Amino acid sequence: xxxxxxxxxxxxxxxxxxxxxxxxxxxxxxxxxxxxxxxxxxxxxxxxxxxxxxxxxxxxxxxxxxxxxxxxxxxxxxxxxxxxxxxxxxxxxxxxxxxxxxxxxxxxxxxxxxx
Amino acid sequence: xxxxxxxxxxxxxxxxxxxxxxxxxxxxxxxxxxxxxxxxxxxxxxxxxxxxxxxxxxxxxxxxxxxxxxxxxxxxxxxxxxxxxxxxxxxxxxxxxxxxxxxxxxxxxxxxxxxxx
Numbered sequence: 001x002x003x004x005x006x007x008x009x010x011x012x013x014x015x016x017x018x019x020x021x022x023x024x025x026x027x028x029x030x031x032x033x034x035x036x037x038x039x040x041x042x043x044x045x046x047x048x049x050x051x052x053x054x055x056x057x058x059x060x061x062x063x064x065x066x067x068x069x070x071x072x073x074x075x076x077x078x079x080x081x082x083x084x085x086x087x088x089x090x091x092x093x094x095x096x097x098x099x100x101x102x103x104x105x106x107x108x109x110x111x112x113x114x115x
Numbered sequence: 116x117x118x119x120x121x122x123x124x125x126x127x128x129x130x131x132x133x134x135x136x137x138x139x140x141x142x143x144x145x146x147x148x149x150x151x152x153x154x155x156x157x158x159x160x161x162x163x164x165x166x167x168x169x170x171x172x173x174x175x176x177x178x179x180x181x182x183x184x185x186x187x188x189x190x191x192x193x194x195x196x197x198x199x200x201x202x203x204x205x206x207x208x209x210x211x212x213x214x215x216x217x218x219x220x221x222x223x224x225x226x227x228x229x230x231x232x
Contacts, residue, residue, distance in 0.1 A: 033218070043206060045159075045223035052218075091158060097218055100147045100166065103210075105158045 002027045004094050006106035013082045014114050020067075021077045021109045023092030030054075033095045034068065035103070036077045040088040048090070051075065079111075087113045118142050119211050121224035128199055129232055136194045136227045138209030144189035145211035149221065150182075153206040165192040199231040 003026045013019035025034070036048040051059045051068050058066050063080045079086055092106040118141040128134050138148055146167045151159040163184050164172040171184035181203075183195040192211075196203050206228050210221040 043153075043208075043226050045208065045210075047220070050220075095221075100164060100212070101219070102149060102161050102164060103159075103221060104161075107158050 002094050002104050004092050004104050004106040006092055006109050008109045010110045012112040017082055018080045021090055023075045025073050025094050031097050034075045035093040037091045038088045082113050084113050117213050117222040119222045119224040121227050125228045127230045130200050133197045134199055138192045138224050140190045140211040143213045147212040148192040149210045150194050151208045201231045204231045
């Protein structure tokens with residue numbers, strides 16, 4: 001069974017600084033997707049970034065980028081120039097390819113952004 | 116866009132009653148929808164996969180007779196919590212699967228907070 005582990009229950013970063021959230025996963029599959037989702041206090045799940053396992057290039061979305069290490073089964077999220085609006089729960093998630101494939105979530109990391 | 120709605124956003128009911136939660140994909144068709152449950156300060160736990168026109172697939176440990184799922188159309192899935200009890204109080208989130216350039220993507224509804232008294 002696939003598992004996703006987030007070892008940092010809470011992280012804190014100062015505004016405008018950079019922070020990295022860690023995620024590791026376990027799978028025997030070679031083709032899959034990895035995601036980072038943000039859940040603000042409203043509890044609406046928002047997709048931050050997505051990585052296809054077959055792509056060696058790390059995904060980037062504006063201030064958000066990932067460090068995908070397939071052999072190590074590691075998928076960290078880097079947030080640059082942190083903003084107050086980045087404060088939220090962040091969940092790492094894994095999914096196989098295919099329409100009916102379910103998401104497996106990590107336990108989440110609560111990110112605080114301070115002035 | 117890909118918008119998913121849930122109704123109601125919040126519901127309070129008495130113990131022993133049944134509650135129906137609707138999940139709608141507003142601007143796309145979804146053959147597959149998913150139902151999650153989230154306890155306070157915890158992660159999302161998949162309850163079941165809802166497939167249009169067929170029976171839902173439940174995760175291990177989820178009582179299918181208690182959590183009835185119906186996916187009668189390509190834009191609507193419903194979750195009915197039957198004979199609700201206080202331990203069923205939780206935040207329920209649905210997602211709908213949409214085909215895109217990079218494969219299928221799940222889009223989430225805003226969630227429903229259920230409180231059973």
